[in-house]
Amino acid sequence: MSKQYWLVKQEPEGYPWSRFVEEKGTFWDGVRNYQARNHLRTMKKNDLVLYYHSGKERAVVGIARVTRTAYPDPTADDPQWVAVDLAPVKAFKKPVALAEIKSESSLSNIALVRQSRLSVMPLEKQEFEKLQKMGGLQ
DNA sequence: GCCAACGTTGGC
DNA sequence: GCCAACGTTGGC
Numbered sequence: 001m002s003k004q005y006w007l008v009k010q011e012p013e014g015y016p017w018s019r020f021v022e023e024k025g026t027f028w029d030g031v032r033n034y035q036a037r038n039h040l041r042t043m044k045k046n047d048l049v050l051y052y053h054s055g056k057e058r059a060v061v062g063i064a065r066v067t068r069t070a071y072p073d074p075t076a077d078d079p080q081w082v083a084v085d086l087a088p089v090k091a092f093k094k095p096v097a098l099a100e101i102k103s104e105s106s107l108s109n110i111a112l113v114r115q116s117r118l119s120v121m122p123l124e125k126q127e128f129e130k131l132q133k134m135g136g137l138q
Numbered sequence: 139g140c141c142a143a144c145g146t147t148g149g150c
Numbered sequence: 151g152c153c154a155a156c157g158t159t160g161g162c
Contacts, residue, residue: 009160033145054160098161117144117159 005128006043007050007060007112008086009119017051017061017091025067025087029075036120040082041070049086050123050131052112059095060131064088093136106130 008028010016020026031037043049049064068085075083101107107130111121123131132138 011160058161115143116161119159 004042004044004047005049005123005125006039006047007052007110007121007123008064009052009054009112011055012053012057013055017053017088020051020064020086021062021088021091025064025085027068027074027083027085029073029083031073031083031120032076032081033119035118037080037082039120039122040084042122043069043084045069048089048128050128051088053095057095058098060092060101060135061095062088062091062135063132063137090137092132094134096131096134100134101131104130104134 015026028040031040043066045066045068047066049066050060051062051064052060064086066084067087070082070084072079073081073083098112101110102113107113107127110123110127111118115121
């Protein structure tokens with residue numbers, strides 16, 4: 001199957017992009033939401049993932065990729081919850097703010113806008129490429 | 139700090 | 151199985 005595209009949300013106070021880059025990757029744990037979990041389970045190796053800072057910052061800051069597909073979340077008691085491993089690919093030259101995303105009509109369908117509480121969501125290829133371009137990358 | 143959106147829990 | 155109450159997340 002071909003590559004898929006995702007967006008994950010993280011509070012910069014919890015685990016900022018800068019630390020993600022320093023550590024050259026992390027395991028993406030702590031997801032306790034069925035919809036988000038199902039998305040995690042669907043991720044394949046080398047799928048590309050946009051990294052979004054929620055809270056105060058509210059901007060997409062960089063691109064990551066999946067280095068290990070879903071496995072039981074070591075921080076959960078219940079084995080139904082899963083984690084994946086992600087590694088940084090490239091930082092955006094310019095973070096793309098939520099306000100910009102909202103004002104872009106071609107991005108009005110993404111879950112970030114429509115369902116603000118979802119922490120892991122799929123993106124269409126053209127949506128991913130649009131965001132990438134807005135972030136100053138090809 | 140407030141509130142909307144959404145999920146979960148528990149009483150019936 | 152419905153729904154009210156409550157908790158959490160995240161934008162404003």
